[in-house]
Amino acid sequence: MLDAMPNASPKLTAAIRGQIRDLVAGDLANFRDHLLRLTPASRRDRFNGYTDDSFVEAYAARSVKSGAVVIGYLEGGRVRGAAELHDVGQGNREAAEIAFSVEDAFQHRGIGARLFERLIVRALELGYRSLHVTTHPQNRAGRRSPASSEPCSAFSRRRR
Numbered sequence: 001m002l003d004a005m006p007n008a009s010p011k012l013t014a015a016i017r018g019q020i021r022d023l024v025a026g027d028l029a030n031f032r033d034h035l036l037r038l039t040p041a042s043r044r045d046r047f048n049g050y051t052d053d054s055f056v057e058a059y060a061a062r063s064v065k066s067g068a069v070v071i072g073y074l075e076g077g078r079v080r081g082a083a084e085l086h087d088v089g090q091g092n093r094e095a096a097e098i099a100f101s102v103e104d105a106f107q108h109r110g111i112g113a114r115l116f117e118r119l120i121v122r123a124l125e126l127g128y129r130s131l132h133v134t135t136h137p138q139n140r141a142g143r144r145s146p147a148s149s150e151p152c153s154a155f156s157r158r159r160r
């Protein structure tokens with residue numbers, strides 16, 4: 001249940017070089033290429049298991065077409081991180097599944113936490129009451145943060 005916005009992480013006050021903005025249909029290739037650039041370990045953590053390139057390509061296209069909220073972190077014109085919100089109900093905005101990805105070379109700079117904060121604000125604006133992030137028990141990054149650092153404590157987490 002999302003009932004309060006927790007305090008901002010100190011990382012959120014640090015400077016970042018890139019830009020955070022909503023991704024639109026025209027960003028599909030850029031978003032897809034970001035997902036394809038994830039290292040095998042990060043890709044496995046992001047999708048909770050092995051996925052081949054064709055799955056990732058189809059997933060990116062489906063996300064954009066389905067009207068999912070995708071917020072991107074862009075540096076040098078390339079998407080280097082993304083936060084996604086996918087409605088999992090009947091479109092009644094009761095519950096959504098959320099997911100995060102930051103390319104390895106860009107991790108540990110607070111980008112994930114920033115994307116997370118943006119996504120939470122958007123989810124609240126849209127009226128979502130329940131957000132879920134799916135991780136597996138070995139996913140240290142996904143389980144520690146953003147999914148379980150301060151901003152994420154309002155989440156329930158599902159494990160596979």
Ligand SMILES: CC(C)(COP(=O)(O)OP(=O)(O)OC[C@H]1O[C@@H](n2cnc3c(N)ncnc32)[C@H](O)[C@@H]1OP(=O)(O)O)[C@@H](O)C(=O)NCCC(=O)NCCS
Nearest residue numbers: 045046100101102107108109110111112113140141142145
């Ligand atoms: C989870 C993820 C989005 C975090 O992105 P990020 O930009 O590094 O996040 P932040 O810089 O805001 O890091 C916040 C904290 O997350 C934790 N964290 C991030 N990457 C980690 C890693 N590889 N191992 C363990 N903890 C990690 C740390 O506590 C980190 O703080 P620190 O850098 O001071 O140690 C990124 O690691 C990622 O894309 N992982 C692969 C996909 C995934 O697991 N997604 C989540 C499930 S959908």
